[in-house]
Amino acid sequence: MTSLTRRRFVALAGTSLAAAPLFAPRAVGQAKPKVVVIGGGPGGATVARYVNKDSAGAAEVILIEPQKTFTTCFFSNLYVGGFRDFNSITHSYDKVEREGIKLVHEAAAAVDRDKREVVLAGGARLAYDRLAVAPGIDLKWDSVPGYSEAAAEAMPHAWKPGAQTQLLVRKLNALNDGDTIVMICPPNPYRCPPGPYERISMFAHVLKSKGHRQSKIVALDAKETFSKQALFMEGWEKHYPGVIEWQDPKMHGGIKGVDAKSGEVKTDLGTYKAALVNVIPAQMAGRIARDAGLVDASGYCPIHPESMKSKMDDRIFVVGDACIPGDMPKSAFSANSQAKVAAMTIRGELTGSRTFPARYSNTCWSLIAPDDDVKVGRTYEPGDGKLKAVTTFVSQKEEAPEVRRQNYKESLDWYAAITTDVFG
Numbered sequence: 010m011t012s013l014t015r016r017r018f019v020a021l022a023g024t025s026l027a028a029a030p031l032f033a034p035r036a037v038g039q040a041k042p043k044v045v046v047i048g049g050g051p052g053g054a055t056v057a058r059y060v061n062k063d064s065a066g067a068a069e070v071i072l073i074e075p076q077k078t079f080t081t082c083f084f085s086n087l088y089v090g091g092f093r094d095f096n097s098i099t100h101s102y103d104k105v106e107r108e109g110i111k112l113v114h115e116a117a118a119a120v121d122r123d124k125r126e127v128v129l130a131g132g133a134r135l136a137y138d139r140l141a142v143a144p145g146i147d148l149k150w151d152s153v154p155g156y157s158e159a160a161a162e163a164m165p166h167a168w169k170p171g172a173q174t175q176l177l178v179r180k181l182n183a184l185n186d187g188d189t190i191v192m193i194c195p196p197n198p199y200r201c202p203p204g205p206y207e208r209i210s211m212f213a214h215v216l217k218s219k220g221h222r223q224s225k226i227v228a229l230d231a232k233e234t235f236s237k238q239a240l241f242m243e244g245w246e247k248h249y250p251g252v253i254e255w256q257d258p259k260m261h262g263g264i265k266g267v268d269a270k271s272g273e274v275k276t277d278l279g280t281y282k283a284a285l286v287n288v289i290p291a292q293m294a295g296r297i298a299r300d301a302g303l304v305d306a307s308g309y310c311p312i313h314p315e316s317m318k319s320k321m322d323d324r325i326f327v328v329g330d331a332c333i334p335g336d337m338p339k340s341a342f343s344a345n346s347q348a349k350v351a352a353m354t355i356r357g358e359l360t361g362s363r364t365f366p367a368r369y370s371n372t373c374w375s376l377i378a379p380d381d382d383v384k385v386g387r388t389y390e391p392g393d394g395k396l397k398a399v400t401t402f403v404s405q406k407e408e409a410p411e412v413r414r415q416n417y418k419e420s421l422d423w424y425a426a427i428t429t430d431v432f433g
């Protein structure tokens with residue numbers, strides 16, 4: 010930004026908000042600043058779209074994403090439960106591209122922070138003025154003894170979307186009455202805190218719909234408590250009595266190992282032979298963020314809560330599941346909310362345009378049974394050096410069916426709105 014532009018901006022900032030332009034025009038002949046985004050999920054694609062839209066062509070935006078289409082993890086549980094088909098949770102980048110964002114369908118292999126370049130898997134280099142990193146999570150395969158990428162072909166995790174979720178659904182639909190399902194639930198912090206328990210609900214719903222009366226679901230948890238626990242427990246008792254057995258670490262004594270060939274899961278206190286084992290391992294930031302030196306000892310990326318800027322590099326922003334989100338959960342809603350703050354800051358830094366104090370929000374809906382949906386939501390602000398919760402609302406036990414039905418309707422509206430916001 011030239012000093013003239015900065016002075017002009019400061020002068021404008023003193024005028025009324027309505028009179029201030031969102032972006033400052035670029036001087037003729039000046040090269041456009043380059044914004045590179047790694048990862049085309051709810052975090053990365055939102056950064057790309059908002060920088061592109063709000064800088065009105067003043068910045069060049071490049072989105073690096075190896076996949077040609079994006080299947081959402083959010084609402085994948087509704088696909089598991091038979092409430093959505095696979096196509097309805099799969100989105101193309103056509104509209105993003107038509108808006109003028111350059112799509113590079115290749116993986117980013119490295120970030121050269123000294124030269125400010127991203128190295129693509131094919132060896133090409135892309136220079137950046139600002140980089141947004143949003144690769145989501147990687148699974149810690151060895152957090153469950155005996156589990157591996159190969160074992161996931163027999164015992165799906167389905168915690169990254171696409172083929173894994175389809176495999177989980179095929180295995181679920183092939184179960185016979187009397188078969189056992191075992192889920193291994195992950196330790197904190199992981200993507201979508203209520204996700205495993207909504208999935209358990211969807212498993213139970215499918216068993217019930219098929220008239221299976223003898224099957225059981227055993228959930229072996231790494232945690233002593235979980236998100237919306239009282240609401241899930243109440244719903245399970247109401248809709249699926251006697252079907253779901255949830256065990257905390259004191260009850261199972263620890264997971265000793267899984268055997269993908271035999272379908273066995275060993276805990277300190279017993280061995281389960283299951284027809285379907287859903288292993289959700291511990292998680293960490295996606296590899297590119299780790300290799301770029303953006304993570305701390307937790308395996309996730311520390312950020313400044315005012316901007317979503319990396320604490321390791323002030324030209325890099327980290328949004329979504331890869332970051333340390335303070336009080337926020339790792340969710341698509343959070344990723345989208347964080348991305349808008351990052352995009353605003355990037356736009357402000359590169360075009361000298363006005364920015365506003367960071368505000369964030371999240372709501373997570375969970376479907377327990379048809380039309381029985383519970384939710385938890387919060388707003389957040391920078392505070393105590395993190396994204397700090399400010400206000401909270403959560404569903405209550407024994408709510409009227411109409412309230413729960415309304416929650417479900419809200420969740421459908423949210424899905425339509427967020428996928429339009431992310432993918433156009």
Ligand SMILES: Cc1cc2nc3c(=O)[nH]c(=O)nc-3n(C[C@H](O)[C@H](O)[C@H](O)COP(=O)(O)OP(=O)(O)OC[C@H]3O[C@@H](n4cnc5c(N)ncnc54)[C@H](O)[C@@H]3O)c2cc1C
Nearest residue numbers: 048050051052082083116117144145201329330340341342
């Ligand atoms: C079962 C389940 C249910 C869920 N339900 C909900 C819900 O109801 N509501 C909600 O808000 N959230 C939900 N979530 C969580 C939500 O899916 C994630 O929090 C969200 O997808 C995170 O977005 P992200 O952009 O950070 O990462 P991702 O969505 O994982 O996107 C990351 C993208 O980066 C790309 N990428 C990775 N590495 C590279 C690289 N080196 N180069 C280029 N690209 C790369 C990947 O291909 C991917 O497309 C759920 C998750 C699960 C598993």
